[in-house]
Amino acid sequence: xxxxxxxxxxxxxxxxxxxxxxxxxxxxxxxxxxxxxxxxxxxxxxxxxxxxxxxxxxxxxxxxxxxxxxxxxxxxxxxxxxxxxxxxxxxxxxxxxxxxxxxx
Numbered sequence: 001x002x003x004x005x006x007x008x009x010x011x012x013x014x015x016x017x018x019x020x021x022x023x024x025x026x027x028x029x030x031x032x033x034x035x036x037x038x039x040x041x042x043x044x045x046x047x048x049x050x051x052x053x054x055x056x057x058x059x060x061x062x063x064x065x066x067x068x069x070x071x072x073x074x075x076x077x078x079x080x081x082x083x084x085x086x087x088x089x090x091x092x093x094x095x096x097x098x099x100x101x102x103x104x
Contacts, residue, residue: 052058 051063054060054063
């Protein structure tokens with residue numbers, strides 16, 4: 001009884017080969033950046049307890065919560081919706097008239 005095994009490390013698909021070769025050719029911007037060495041010991045607990053900065057996702061969520069909501073005037077909203085309705089009806093009418101002229 002004979003069994004054949006194929007090593008997955010030696011066989012790569014063309015997509016994997018092109019992906020790995022393109023990664024070698026053009027590194028991501030983060031890989032090309034020279035990061036400074038930390039100036040002292042890093043306190044993980046203190047870093048996790050810090051309030052998130054503005055440019056983090058959590059910081060942006062908190063900033064959005066504190067931002068005042070824009071007041072929407074109900075009459076302006078109704079006027080805009082009525083104008084959109086009229087525009088759609090006019091467009092529908094022009095399409096209908098164009099179809100009638102094509103049938104002639």
